Amino acid sequence: MKMLINVPETVVADALRGIAAAHPELTVDVENRVVVRRDAPVAGKVGLVSGGGSGHEPLHAGFVGPGMLSAACPGEVFTSPVPDQMLRAAAAVDSGAGVLFVVKNYTGDVLNFEMAAELADDEGIQIAQVVVDDDVAVSDSTFTAGRRGTGATLFVEKIAGALADEGAPLERVAAVARRVNGASRSFGVALSAVTTPAKGSPTFDLPTGELELGIGIHGEPGRERRPMMTSGEIADFAVNAVLEDLRPTGPVLALVNGMGATPLLELYGFNAEVHRVLSERGVPVARTLVGNYVTSLDMAGCSVTLCQVDEELLRLWDAPVRTAALRWGG
Amino acid sequence: MKMLINVPETVVADALRGIAAAHPELTVDVENRVVVRRDAPVAGKVGLVSGGGSGHEPLHAGFVGPGMLSAACPGEVFTSPVPDQMLRAAAAVDSGAGVLFVVKNYTGDVLNFEMAAELADDEGIQIAQVVVDDDVAVSDSTFTAGRRGTGATLFVEKIAGALADEGAPLERVAAVARRVNGASRSFGVALSAVTTPAKGSPTFDLPTGELELGIGIHGEPGRERRPMMTSGEIADFAVNAVLEDLRPTGPVLALVNGMGATPLLELYGFNAEVHRVLSERGVPVARTLVGNYVTSLDMAGCSVTLCQVDEELLRLWDAPVRTAALRWGG
Structure with a gap:
């Protein structure tokens, strides 16, 4: 299978360099793999952070910007990002109003975001989480207990992102995110x-x-x-x-x-x-x-x-x- | 090869029905294969019409709207649209200020747009044309005398579309289109x-x-x-x-x-x-x-x-x- 890549080991880092080159409105930390709205943290605004394995683009980095995500953390291809990425993202976007983690329901993602939430809490960042599990095809699957998180992630990130941009508090942003996932x-x-x-x-x-x-x-x-x-x-x-x-x-x-x-x-x-x-x-x-x-x-x-x-x-x-x-x- | 289609014969018509369903801001004539800005003709504005074989989406229908094309005419897959489509598109978008045809340099497209220009002239619609020929790979190729028209089409349609939206006259819109192609x-x-x-x-x-x-x-x-x-x-x-x-x-x-x-x-x-x-x-x-x-x-x-x-x-x-x-x- 032919691919437009250099070597498999640098695929994610190469893509992040390419995102940085194309999108001056984003701050891209290639080494630590965090993509952030350039204007973050926005005073008084709840931060929205998502992430997951790479290979699903434009999800999530393509959804970072005003009205949607504050930051994204891409993992290796089809592999969860690590808690340190999520913590860095949360710290970069927290204005004091707290941060919502949008987590697709895959075991690795759920565990790592959970750990990141604990680390963030230790640093005084208030965290809420929503787990997206919209795929009706199967219950329990490779990498997943319960339903998988797929397309609804876009709806959750867009709608919760819009409410966050209006200045709604963390619990309301988290509630609307859960409501979108449930619907x-x-x-x-x-x-x-x-x-x-x-x-x-x-x-x-x-x-x-x-x-x-x-x-x-x-x-x-x-x-x-x-x-x-x-x-x-x-x-x-x-x-x-x-x-x-x-x-x-x-x-x-x-x-x-x-x-x-x-x-x-x-x-x-x-x-x-x-x-x-x-x-x-x-x-x-x-x-x-x-x-x-x-x-x-x-x-x-x-x-x-x-x-x-x-x-x-x-x-x-x-x-x-x-x-x-x-x-x-x- | 597996495809997400019904039968090959209806691929273009099916896609046009899908465009109509997704984009209420466009007027889609499925039978005659013309996609038009819903607000066309815009008083005093030069119309921009492009088209070509299907299979290059989002080009051209995905570029119809304020600031870019006024209308697009999709042909069969990899096959030029016919002059009647181009004429219908021109008639739908002409406000009296004339219409620019943006033509990718393939022999069928060039001939058919040329014929459409003559038909439009007979109906009192002033037409200018720009032929896009940006591909440096080869001179003369299957379907083409001279260089092929490819990615520059997007630049031509965007930049000429912006100038048309500012109310520039036909000769200036055509001139900027040619300038973009040349650059x-x-x-x-x-x-x-x-x-x-x-x-x-x-x-x-x-x-x-x-x-x-x-x-x-x-x-x-x-x-x-x-x-x-x-x-x-x-x-x-x-x-x-x-x-x-x-x-x-x-x-x-x-x-x-x-x-x-x-x-x-x-x-x-x-x-x-x-x-x-x-x-x-x-x-x-x-x-x-x-x-x-x-x-x-x-x-x-x-x-x-x-x-x-x-x-x-x-x-x-x-x-x-x-x-x-x-x-x-x-």
């Missing part, structure tokens, strides 16, 4: 396996002519393999899997997400099918986002995340955001 | 072949362990094949190929573009190497854009486009833009 569900599909730089060959074997329903963002196994399906059939399966669990009673935000190697032309076609299913099921869609946001390196495939919103959540979703990957308003 | 050069590299929905298998054969230097965005042959190179070696080759031809005497805009299937993590790492080479060559970089903007379906690889800018071009680049794929300011 969100995801389901993902792989059309091809993923190859990590360290391994250099696909991490699992997906036979020609088959797809995997319910895949995780590290290539963790899903619910089942089937002969290849059409875009419409995949939308039926994925959206119905989400709706069975979410049972929305009002409008939703829809994230139609690419896993990395699926062309945008195909993602938009898939979005048409997602909207068809939602319309058939009587679910109104308030906003739709289509693109590669929570990826799995070079995996082909897609995921659907729905988040039921009320007026407050929709207002916070629409609030201005200025990051590398998500940007609108103001 | 821009690109070079692309393929790490894997591209598969079109209609063919269903790779359109060319790229052996394991080799890459193609100077590839076109339809998989047209480049300059040469070599054993796989590192990200740093590729940056040296690509940037130097551009600089040999451009010989900039001032700051540049840099587009570090993914061909579709190369992870953003790798693109950012490559961007670090592009900046290293530019720094070694003494070329200051005013702005950098990293991501999948001018793609080739599922091809792995990247391209570098540089555009030398003066104060006016940089001001227009920085001006607010509000499209699906490019969005900042205001």
